[in-house]
Amino acid sequence: MAAEQNHDSAACKRVDDGITRVFQLLGKRWSGPIVAVLVEQPAYFADLRRAIPGISERMLADRLAELAAAGLVLREVDEGPPLRVSYRLTESGAALEPALRKLAEWAKAHLPEAAGCPETNLEQPAGARN
Numbered sequence: 001m002a003a004e005q006n007h008d009s010a011a012c013k014r015v016d017d018g019i020t021r022v023f024q025l026l027g028k029r030w031s032g033p034i035v036a037v038l039v040e041q042p043a044y045f046a047d048l049r050r051a052i053p054g055i056s057e058r059m060l061a062d063r064l065a066e067l068a069a070a071g072l073v074l075r076e077v078d079e080g081p082p083l084r085v086s087y088r089l090t091e092s093g094a095a096l097e098p099a100l101r102k103l104a105e106w107a108k109a110h111l112p113e114a115a116g117c118p119e120t121n122l123e124q125p126a127g128a129r130n
Contacts, residue, residue: 025070030055030063032100035089038073039097042088067093 026032030052037043037051049060064087067073072093078084089096 030059031067034063035093035096036100038087038089039100042086044084044086
C-alpha cells in the first residue's frame with residue numbers, strides 16, 4: 001500500500017493558487033475597502049479619500065494603480081475645467097460584489113465589532129441601495 005502513496009504530501013497542503021493570487025492583491029491594506037466603495041458606484045479620487053478614513057493620498061493612488069494594473073479598476077479623466085479623475089470597477093472588478101457581500105456577512109457573524117466602525121451599504125441587498 002505504501003507504494004500507492006508516491007505523491008508529495010506537502011503538495012496536498014499547499015494553498016490554492018487562486019486564493020493566493022486574490023489575497024496578494026486584495027489582502028493588501030486598503031485594497032478591499034477601495035473595491036467595496038467602488039462596488040456601490042464610481043467615485044472621484046477625493047470622494048474615495050473621504051470614504052476611506054485614514055488612507056493617505058499617496059497610498060490611495062498606489063492602490064488604485066495596482067487595482068487598475070490587475071484589471072479591476074478603470075481610471076477615467078474628466079477634462080474640466082476643473083480636471084477630475086474618476087474610478088470605476090471593470091467587469092472583473094464588479095464581479096467581486098457577491099464575494100464581498102458574503103465576506104461582509106461572515107464578518108458580521110464571526111468577527112467582533114470594531115469600535116467606531118460605521119456600517120456599510122455592502123450589507124444591504126443590491127436593490128436596497130440609495
